[in-house]
Amino acid sequence: MIPLQQLPKPDYLTDKKVQELTNKYQLDTKKAVWNKAEIKEPLLKSSNKKCAYCECILQETDSYSQIEHFHPKSLYPLEVVVWENLLPACVRCNTHKGNHDTVNIPIINPYNDLPKEHLSTQGLRLYPKTEMGKITIKRLNLNDNDRLCIPRFKLCNEVHEKLGYIKDTTDLLDQRNRLHSLLTACSKSGEFSAFCSHALHSNIDYTNIKNLLSENEYWDDELAKLDEETKSIALESR
Incomplete structure (x- = not known):
């Protein structure tokens, strides 16, 4: 995991559009209102087309590349298309993270945190420097x-x-x-x-x-x- 620079919010996500997509999601939580090229493309660019967590290369044309909600949409539905809450992720990391409550039990957010302050390595495995590093490794199974x-x-x-x-x-x-x-x-x-x-x-x-x-x-x-x-x-x- 490396630090990432978040790009400016895309023009597509106007206040009106955010409200519209949020309302649509609240009416039907099965609708992937965030799955838009206008959102996905700048996210992939910001991570060099890699998973923000494990750094594997993402395939853009299939389900291997997903938009991940740092604060899970199931717990924080009002942040479903909040730009600062979105990350590019692989299916593996997204699945492992699941509905983990990152507000009350924080994990590393590479857009806001410096991963190397929380993680170290030995033998190609990750080891924690901090409690947040420990939770991140375990929650995302980063030593798969x-x-x-x-x-x-x-x-x-x-x-x-x-x-x-x-x-x-x-x-x-x-x-x-x-x-x-x-x-x-x-x-x-x-x-x-x-x-x-x-x-x-x-x-x-x-x-x-x-x-x-x-x-x-x-x-x-x-x-x-x-x-x-x-x-x-x-x-x-x-």
Whole structure:
């Protein structure tokens, strides 16, 4: 989980439209009044088309991608289309969260909270730093072995393998370009980026490559920006 920047409320959600959709939902709670392209598209953009909770890549064209209500609509029906209450989520996370009362028993909201203040990692699993982190991990089942831990391992293993290859490359320009590609893959737009960034920055090969490129003036502003971005989202070791 990484921090997300909420985009401005879409023009579609005027006060009048919010009231109209809220009334429609209250009359028939089976109506998915929030399932509109005008709402879904900016939500997906804000999360780089990833689940706001587990960071898996969302499929836009089927039910795998859902609009999630942070404060559950069953308990807080008046917030059913309140922009600040909506997140993009995968079916797995949305199902696990269910009707959990986030007002009275808070979990991490990546639009408002810094996940790394509440979560740490060891062995591709999440561990809590705070009570809210503990509740979030348990409620969303964020250590699901088959759906999350194994895919995280595969991607993080690729990070280590690519660093080894880059380290052994003698052409410094080639090193720079390959490192740029790897940093981009570990950035906010990449799948499971909180874990991939941790794998990157905890590997001594990365530090050595960075130092070598800096000494030979191949470390540029592009790399520096990606370095800072990935460092800011990387989970800390337990």
